Amino acid sequence: MRRIFRGLIQRPLTEPAPAPDDAALAELAQRVDMAARRTLGRSLSIREVDAGSCNGCELEIHALNNAFYDLERFGLRFVASPRHADVLLVTGPVTRNMRMALERTWRATPDPKWVVAVGECAVDGGLFAGSDAVVGGVSAVVPVDLHIRGCPPTPLAMLQGLLALLSVSASG
Amino acid sequence: MSLTWITGGSDKIEGCAPWPRFIVNDGAWLRAGDGLRDGRIALLGFWGERDAVHLALSNPALDTISVITRLCPDRRFPSIAASFSPASRLERTIGDLWGVFADGSPDPRPWLDHGCWPAAPAGVNPPRDASAPYPFLAVEGESLHQIPVGPVHAGIIEPGHFRFTASGETIVRLEERLGYVHKGIERLMQGAEIDTGARLAGRISGDSTVAYAIAFARAVESASGTVVPPRAHWLRALMAEMERIANHLGDVGAICNDAAFAAMLAPCAVLREHVLRTAGLCFGHRLMMDKVVPGGVAVDLGSDSIAAIKTLVSEIRQHLPDLIHLYDNTTSLQDRTVRTGVLRPDFAAFFGCGGPIGRASGRAVDVRRRPGYPPYDELSFDVIERQDGDVNARVWVRIEEIKQSLALISQILSRPPVGKTMTALAAPPASGGEGLALIEGFRGDIMVWVRLRADGKIDRCHPRDPSWFQWPLLEAVIEGNIVADFPLCNKSFNCSYCGHDL
Ligand code: SF4
Numbered sequence: 135m136r137r138i139f140r141g142l143i144q145r146p147l148t149e150p151a152p153a154p155d156d157a158a159l160a161e162l163a164q165r166v167d168m169a170a171r172r173t174l175g176r177s178l179s180i181r182e183v184d185a186g187s188c189n190g191c192e193l194e195i196h197a198l199n200n201a202f203y204d205l206e207r208f209g210l211r212f213v214a215s216p217r218h219a220d221v222l223l224v225t226g227p228v229t230r231n232m233r234m235a236l237e238r239t240w241r242a243t244p245d246p247k248w249v250v251a252v253g254e255c256a257v258d259g260g261l262f263a264g265s266d267a268v269v270g271g272v273s274a275v276v277p278v279d280l281h282i283r284g285c286p287p288t289p290l291a292m293l294q295g296l297l298a299l300l301s302v303s304a305s306g
Numbered sequence: 307m308s309l310t311w312i313t314g315g316s317d318k319i320e321g322c323a324p325w326p327r328f329i330v331n332d333g334a335w336l337r338a339g340d341g342l343r344d345g346r347i348a349l350l351g352f353w354g355e356r357d358a359v360h361l362a363l364s365n366p367a368l369d370t371i372s373v374i375t376r377l378c379p380d381r382r383f384p385s386i387a388a389s390f391s392p393a394s395r396l397e398r399t400i401g402d403l404w405g406v407f408a409d410g411s412p413d414p415r416p417w418l419d420h421g422c423w424p425a426a427p428a429g430v431n432p433p434r435d436a437s438a439p440y441p442f443l444a445v446e447g448e449s450l451h452q453i454p455v456g457p458v459h460a461g462i463i464e465p466g467h468f469r470f471t472a473s474g475e476t477i478v479r480l481e482e483r484l485g486y487v488h489k490g491i492e493r494l495m496q497g498a499e500i501d502t503g504a505r506l507a508g509r510i511s512g513d514s515t516v517a518y519a520i521a522f523a524r525a526v527e528s529a530s531g532t533v534v535p536p537r538a539h540w541l542r543a544l545m546a547e548m549e550r551i552a553n554h555l556g557d558v559g560a561i562c563n564d565a566a567f568a569a570m571l572a573p574c575a576v577l578r579e580h581v582l583r584t585a586g587l588c589f590g591h592r593l594m595m596d597k598v599v600p601g602g603v604a605v606d607l608g609s610d611s612i613a614a615i616k617t618l619v620s621e622i623r624q625h626l627p628d629l630i631h632l633y634d635n636t637t638s639l640q641d642r643t644v645r646t647g648v649l650r651p652d653f654a655a656f657f658g659c660g661g662p663i664g665r666a667s668g669r670a671v672d673v674r675r676r677p678g679y680p681p682y683d684e685l686s687f688d689v690i691e692r693q694d695g696d697v698n699a700r701v702w703v704r705i706e707e708i709k710q711s712l713a714l715i716s717q718i719l720s721r722p723p724v725g726k727t728m729t730a731l732a733a734p735p736a737s738g739g740e741g742l743a744l745i746e747g748f749r750g751d752i753m754v755w756v757r758l759r760a761d762g763k764i765d766r767c768h769p770r771d772p773s774w775f776q777w778p779l780l781e782a783v784i785e786g787n788i789v790a791d792f793p794l795c796n797k798s799f800n801c802s803y804c805g806h807d808l
Contacts, residue, residue: 182462186487188804190512190593195462196556197582200575214460230422231486231807232465235457261505266424267490286512288592 177209181219186226191253191286216242227259227268240276254285322740323528327373342390348658353768354400385411392657405431418485445471457486464803475788488807495767511805516549517747519598521754526600528741530734536723538602539680547711552581553748554704564793565642584618602728643698647783647795661750662703667695673744673751700798734758771805
């Protein structure tokens with residue numbers, strides 16, 4: 135109770151007037167917010183698909199939900215089913231064992247949809263390219279609209295990527 | 307107690323460090339199976355190659371370790387799983403990856419091979435038929451129904467398949483099917499340069515990247531006889547403890563969140579983010595990937611970094627009591643975690659289950675302490691242990707371990723050795739060299755075995771994730787619980803998918 139009460143009266147952790155090193159985040163936050171509203175009204179639903187990652191990318195995708203990045207404030211939220219999703223956020227070099235699951239997830243996502251490939255692995259297989267147990271990058275299996283590089287990309291890089299996606303789809 | 311009752315009279319291979327490897331006959335091989343079943347020895351690893359299978363064994367307290375090898379010129383060996391069921395999935399994997407099969411195996415089904423590979427990786431198995439259904443174990447009884455879940459789950463989580471058989475709400479049986487993120491890491495390592503091998507090792511399970519990098523580096527250093535400067539050991543431990551804290555914080559928050567108590571997730575995630583930001587600042591990578599390398603560490607610590615980590619430690623110390631208070635005084639939360647998903651101590655011991663899961667069920671094994679590795683022999687810390695084995699116990703072990711790690715970091719920062727952080731790798735012996743390493747990751751003991759060629763490249767490497775001995779136990783603890791408690795049990799285990807699938 136003590137904590138909940140304190141939570142109610144305290145300033146939220148999400149930084150409206152951020153510390154200097156968070157200037158980039160704040161600016162980005164505003165731009166993502168504007169772009170999201172222009173494109174989608176108020177919300178964009180993201181379904182994350184791990185198609186063979188080392189789980190490093192997942193850790194940073196999780197971080198997008200913490201109080202610093204707080205993705206939901208832009209109306210961007212992670213959903214439980216591809217049927218609810220506008221965006222598939224796909225990580226990993228697609229393994230042969232995950233290929234079919236990724237294809238099916240993609241087919242289950244209603245149009246219009248975007249696919250964002252997250253991490254070096256998702257670009258072209260990364261360090262795992264050439265293994266006979268992986269297919270390669272995400273675009274070898276489903277059409278990709280955007281790549282966000284990094285191993286893993288930082289949460290800031292991911293926000294930047296999502297912003298780019300929103301701006302392009304707004305103008306297109 | 308030594309393992310000579312298994313290895314006595316066997317041929318010892320030259321060049322294996324720091325623990326010996328023996329070529330054994332069937333008598334010794336089967337004695338190992340019996341010893342595992344009776345609990346006189348513990349299984350550390352079980353892996354194959356084209357013409358041999360290897361077992362890494364220890365006594366239960368983990369102070370005597372040996373590897374035994376059974377040559378398989380005819381590509382068959384006597385099943386260990388026939389007497390010791392925890393070896394079953396490992397045996398199935400050896401068949402999938404190396405085309406070497408266990409005679410008398412209780413479960414001949416493939417494990418990592420889902421019938422999607424163009425050919426079996428060793429090129430010796432014919433490709434499997436992808437359209438053949440995977441036969442799940444039969445469960446019979448009145449009014450039972452099946453719930454298939456995954457490989458794509460509802461959350462941001464790795465892929466795996468869970469087949470529940472339930473009677474109403476109550477789970478009668480869970481069967482796991484894994485292997486979805488198999489990337490062929492062992493094959494990629496074969497013939498690779500050590501640098502490439504180290505980068506691959508750091509991506510076997512991204513959340514344990516530091517622990518894996520240390521395990522790989524130590525195995526390579528043992529194989530080549532390289533002596534690492536003391537400062538490198540201390541910096542490795544610093545990164546490893548930061549990784550442990552970050553993961554434990556994440557787990558504690560996530561477990562409570564799966565009990566629908568988000569009030570715990572938010573502050574834990576904030577503290578976790580602080581750890582990652584500090585790591586990014588001090589080491590140049592939020593997860594500290596590729597910072598531990600064979601020969602030492604790739605980064606040094608300046609006074610700014612020391613100050614930043616000290617601030618981090620005091621900040622976590624300041625907030626932790628609040629979180630503990632919140633956890634300890636929320637009865638609705640305790641209602642979900644106490645006596646849920648109980649792992650019996652005898653099961654944990656039988657499977658050689660490590661990490662917080664094992665320690666929450668009375669198996670007080672921590673390889674930082676025994677067999678031990680530097681610098682932990684010079685640092686003081688407690689191995690946390692509980693007997694109750696439920697979700698609550700696993701939460702508490704993690705909380706207490708965060709405190710231990712904070713204390714370790716303070717000790718490390720107070721007196722790090724000065725000097726170099728890196729040394730060139732020694733050339734391996736002309737006949738090649740072999741090294742084995744055991745490192746305590748946040749999930750438990752990680753084993754890496756490596757054999758180097760004379761030219762310094764990797765001949766063969768086998769990394770073994772703690773999850774191998776934890777995943778099967780999740781099937782056991784879930785029985786009799788309700789379906790809604792599965793996420794809670796699963797999260798409190800937090801096994802690695804990619805570390806297991808390789
Ligand atoms: S890009 Fe890097 S962090 Fe992401 S899945 Fe691949 S190896 Fe892991």
